[in-house]
Amino acid sequence: MKEITVKELAEKLISGEKLSIIDVREDEEVVEGKIPGARHIRLGDLEEKLGEIEQGHHHYIVCRSGNRSGKACTFLEQHGYDVTNMVGGMLEWQDEVGK
Template sequence: MNMKEIKPEDVAKKVKNNENLSIIDVREDEEVAQGKISGATHIPLGELPDRLDEIDQSKEHIMVCRSGGRSGKAYQLLDEKGYNVRNMTGGMLEWKDDVEK
């Protein structure tokens, strides 16, 4: 599978430019409580299969986790179901910009 990826700094540029982005953070509650990317939607990986109806199939979605592993799993799940997704490489460990708490 050829995973479509996006670098954290490219996501940050899009956020700063107020692009109409869909970022889905698949980390657990306690991780997200420490800060997430501004405007990101929080759907823990384990809940994703039951919450697909919350994800607009006409938009591109950027998947985010701590290091890129869980978001890769989320990417595969959504990609198989026909969603347009990218995986943010390096996850929040590589995120250098502001977070919202």
């Protein structure tokens, strides 16, 4: 599984790279804030929402600590998606958050 640090992902955003970020946390966690531009799809909803995730793009997967996003990456990789897990999760995110 590919991994990226919180700092590396933040640098990509700051440099203006166009990224697909999927936040797999629960609704009550996302209310606290998420990475600007991130799409919220709860881990439990991934299977039913596969058709909404573009297969030809690279996706960065985010959760609270990096655990659930790791599970999401494994699941998505098994279905042919190109994904990278953000290790450390939102617990380590130091940059801007949006709602």
